[in-house]
Amino acid sequence: MGFELQSFEEDVLQASHTKPVLVDFWAPWCGPCRVLGPIIEKLAKEQADRWTLIKINSDQRQDLSQQYGVKGIPAVKLFHKGEVIDEFTGSLPEMAIRQWLNKALPSEAKDQILQAEALIDAEDSKGAIRLLEEALRSEPTNSMACGLLASLIVFEDPDRATKLAETAGTGEPRFMQLSSAIKTLSTFLPLDLDDLPEEKGADAFKSAVLALEEGQYGTSIEHVIEVLKVNRFLLDDGARKLGVALFTVLGDTHPVTASYRRTFDMWLY
Template sequence: MENFGTNSHQAPAGADLIKDGADQTFMTDVIEPSKDVPVLVDFWAPWCGPCRQLGPTIERAVSKAGGKVKLVKVNIDENPGIAGQLRIQSIPAVIAFKDGQPVDGFMGALPESQVNDFINRMTGEVSEEEVTALVERAQEALDQGDLGGAAQDFATALQMDKDNAEALAGMARVHLAGGDPVQAKAILDNAPETLKSAPAIAAVRASMELAGEAQDAPEVSEAEAAVHRTPDAGTWHALGRARLGAGDMDGAAEALLELIAMDRDYDDAAARQLLLRVFESAGAGSELAKNGRRRLSSILFS
C-alpha cells in the first residue's frame, strides 16, 4: 500500500488513502495527517476472523469517501504499543483521530452501511434522516426510562448536527428525568440564540416551570380522595397540580379540563393558563395537546 502524500486530502478515491501503520511511525502515519482530515486506525490481527471481514469493507468505504478520510491498518501482534496505550481489548477495533486526538470509534465487523455512516459522521456529511432516526430512537429510550441509552443517542445526534433543537431539548429532558434540573437549565441557557425559541426548547422550559408549579401540591391519592368527597373547582385544581407533580400530564390535563368545564373563570382563569402550559410542555404536535385543545375549545365556546 502507498504512503500518504503531504496534500492527499484532495486525492482521488483509492490514492494515498490506505496504508499499514506501525508503533514507531504512528505520529507521521496518524497524528499529523489527522490535522487535515480524519484518520481511521483499524487495529487487527491475522488470526482474527472478524478482522478479515471488516478489512475489505472499511477499505471500500474509505476509497468511496474520495480523500475525505484516511485509513491506517495496525497489526497488534507486530505493534502492541499503541493498542496498549489506547486500551484496545477486543479486535477489530477502529479508532478515529481528528486534530491529533482520538474522537470516536467502534468495535466488531460492522456492515458496510454502518461503516459508511461512521465515516459520514467523521467527515460531517450526514443526512437529515439519520439525525431524525437517532433522535426518535433516543426519545423512545427516554420514554422507557433508559436514560443512558437516550443520552448516548441524543449526544450522537448533536455531534452530527449541533443545531438540532430536538436533540438539545432531549438532553435537557434526560437530566430532568435524572433529577438534575440545574444541568437541564444550563443546557437550555447555553443553547444558540437561534434555537432558544424553538418549540422543542420551549416545551422543556415549560416542563421545568410546571415542576415548580407542583412543588407544594398534595399527594395524588390525597387529592383524588378530596375530589371524591367534594368535587368542586378547588379539589379538581389540587388534583391537577398533584398529577403534574407525579409526572402524569395526561391526568393533569383531564383534571384541569374538568375544573374548567365546572368554572371556566376559576381563580382568574389560572387553571386555563396552567392547562395551556401543560399543552406547551407536551409539545404542540402531541396527542395530548391536540386533543386537549379541541376539548378546551368545546368547553369555552359551547
C-alpha cells in the first residue's frame, strides 16, 4: 500500500471530506521518523476503514511544512473536511497513538457510543447493545465499542465477549483488565457442573454459576462468599477468581459491587 503524496489538494484536502487523512511529515535523516513510520503504516493498514495515511517528505515539500507550521519532525497532523483537527510531534509508542486516534478521529460511531453509555447508565442494556452493534458495523476495531459491548454480552455470549475484549485491550489500557476478567468468566460460563469435585463448597459454587447465568449477580456473589467461608481453594481458588472477575466487569459503581465487595474482600484474608 502506497502512502506517498501525489497531490496535496486531492490526496489530503479533498480526500479528507470523505475520510479523515493522517499526514506524517518526515525526512530520511530523521531517527525518530524511522521509529514512528512503521507504527503509523501498520495502524493505517489495520484501520483503513477509519482513516487514510499520507507521508510527506518535509525536505522535498518545505512549502507545506511552512504552511502548516511544522517546527520539528516527525509531525503528525489529522485532517478532516480540509482542516487540521488534531496533531502531535515526535515519536510515540503504538498504544499512545491508538489512544490518540480513538480520541481525535471524528465518526458517527463516537456519537453512538456516547448514546450507548447513557443507556447503560439508565440500565437499558438492550438499547445500548443495539447502538454498539451499529458502531461496530462502521468501525469494527473501535476499542471503546468493543469493550463496552463485551461487558454487556459476557454472560450471554462469553466466546464473542472474549474476542471483543481482546480487541478492546489492544487499543485502550483500561480495557486490558476487563479483557482478563471476561476471559476468566468465560472459563466458568458454561461450566460442566457435574465435573465439580465433591468437596465442601461445591454446591454453593454451582449455585453461584447458575445465578450468574441467570443475571442474578448479587445472588451469585452471595454464593461465592459462602464458598470462600468453607473452602477457599476449591477449583484452584475458583471462587476468588470468579468474584474478582465479576466485580471488574460490573465496575466499581454497580450496586452489587458497592453492596458486596467489602464482605468479599474480608473473606479473602
